[in-house]
Amino acid sequence: MRISSSQYFNMNVASMSDQQSTLASMYQQISSGKRILTASDDPLGAAQAVQLTLKSGALAQYSTNQTTALSSLQQEDSTLGTVSTVLQSIQTKIVQAGDGSLTDADRTSVATAIQGLRDQLFGLANTTDSNGNYIFSGLKGSTAPFTNNSSGVGTTYSGDFGQRSVQISEGRSISVGDTGVSIFQSVSPTESDPVSSAGSQNTGTGTVSAVSVTDASNAGNASQYKITFAVSATDGTTTYSVESTPPDNTLPTNVAYTGKTDIKLGGQSVTIDGTPGNGDTFSVQPAATDNNDIFATLDNIVAALKQPTGTPGAQAALTNALSTAGTKVNNTFNNVLAAQTVVGGREQEVQSTQTSMQTSQTQTASDIANLTSIDLVSAISQYELTQTSLQAAQMAFSQIQKMSLFDYIGS
DSSP states (O other): OOOOHHHHHHHHHHHHHHHHHHHHHHHHHHHHBBSSSSSSGOOOHHHHHHHHHHHHHHHHHHHHHHHHHHHHHHHHHHHHHHHHHHHHHHHHHHHHTTOOTOOOOHHHHHHHHHHHHHHHHHHHHHHTTTTBBBSSTOOOOOSSSSSOOSSSEEEOOSOOOOOOEEEEEEEEEEOOOOOOHHSOOOOOOOOOOOOOOTTTOOOOEEOOOEEEEEEETTTTGGGGEEEEEOTTTTTTTEEEEEEEEETTTTOOOSEEEEEEEEEEETEEEEESSSSOTTTTTEEEEOOOOSSSHHHHHHHHHHHHHTSOOSSSHHHHHHHHHHHHHHHHHHHHHHHHHHHHHHHHHHHHHHHHHHHHHHHHHHHHHHHHHHHHHHOHHHHHHHHHHHHHHHHOOOOHHHHTTTTTTHHHHHH
């Protein structure tokens, strides 16, 4: 088949143009270090690279979330640790206040110290994070969780009951905050003691001990008990009766009281001592059913410590107040410890997720590099080979152009 000069010229120009285009593409790959610059370079590889890049972006966001979650949990853990320390100091002060050798002035000084610790605890309950959000307000981060009641006793919770959570991996979110109610107005269901207390209108010198639990599995421990004393107007004899909610017909009724007595209530008991007055009452109830606002507890004990104890009745009232406050503060302390344990567990989970996520990020980055990066040594060798081929083609074309009839005749 005869090939015209124009056909030959066009074929060679097209061939050299293709080689130049290949060289340009190879140069871009070498200069960028990337094997895939456009989807046409490797359609399947490009699709895989897109998927890996999306995965890498998700892992990077999860990593950011993990850092945020860990920071929040560490702040809460630190705050709860300080709360525990303050509560321990309060427990010590309550024990000190029970020293019978203290004068009224001494107890007033103890009350002032407890008031200072109470204010410190109130500040901790309203702790904010680095962004100014209250860490114990639930989902209402911009609202202070606690405000003091105008009555001077207790606080009002203004947050909500939601828990902030952060997604730390695919399909796994973790709580990064607890509500103020769960910390400062609740007790641990497993680490709290029943609360005994004396009636506010008692007139005698009767005192009630802390509750002693002898059978933790007894169903009666979930009941609320009320012990009422009666003093006969004719002979002065004293009796007591016990009633409960829900009712229990097996409880003692009109039992003679002659002095210090242990009274069994389900799987628990309390000791009544002193001389109760007619109509005086004492109660025992599960911690969960009592008012567990730690601030109200502290306000009440501060007020009790400031009262003069010049009479036996006043001394008995102080003894009962100290016993009740001691149990409540101890229950709150245990509740805070339980919450701190949970927070510590969350911290460990986030840190464990961080470790495994870092491995995934490294592997994903390696997969992307293996898929899209080029072997520079091989690429440069191929580039030089292609360049040599182009140069050879150009020289051959130059020589063949001279092969014409006129050149032959001229020679």
